[in-house]
Amino acid sequence: MEPPKDLEQLHEDVKQRLAVAGHRYTDGRRALVSALATAQRPLTLRDIVSRVPDVPQSSAYRNLEALREGGVVVRISAGGDRSHFELAESLLGHHHHLICVTCGTIEDMRIDGALEAEVDRALTGAAGEAGFTPLRHSLDLYGECSDCGEVA
CATH class of the missing domain: 1.10.10.10 (Winged helix-like DNA-binding domain superfamily/Winged helix DNA-binding domain)
Structure with a gap:
């Protein structure tokens, strides 16, 4: 970022x-x-x-x-x-996070505007079906960073 x-x-x-x-x-x-x-x-x-x-x-x-x-x-x-x-x-x-479950490192991640709009539409639709009015979203992707992934 x-x-x-x-x-x-x-x-x-x-x-x-x-x-x-x-x-x-x-x-x-x-x-x-x-x-x-x-x-x-x-x-x-x-x-x-x-x-x-x-x-x-x-x-x-x-x-x-x-x-x-x-x-x-x-x-x-x-x-x-x-x-x-x-x-x-x-x-x-607006941005999202990549979170390493092994070492705890967090990196910021931005996604392409068109993909961001599609994610927002999908989340708004799912929320609407549940009778929920969304205000904003944040996505955190959990996995292993390149340093920790190399160890495995």
């Missing part, structure tokens, strides 16, 4: 979202957002702390929670205790 084109605009958007949620946009939160924006994939807390060493792990976790509450960050579970964090889809754009 490509980093956002205009990092300064991203920071301004995040600042506004946090203000609405009653949170300040501190230097530490700004550093976490920059790390997530430039990562090109969801990151674990350990990954984030290694990219932003000036922010202690406990502070990083608390700040990620404030960013999550503000609609800026989402948590993705890879199973067990493997949580990853990324910027919200409204900031990054």
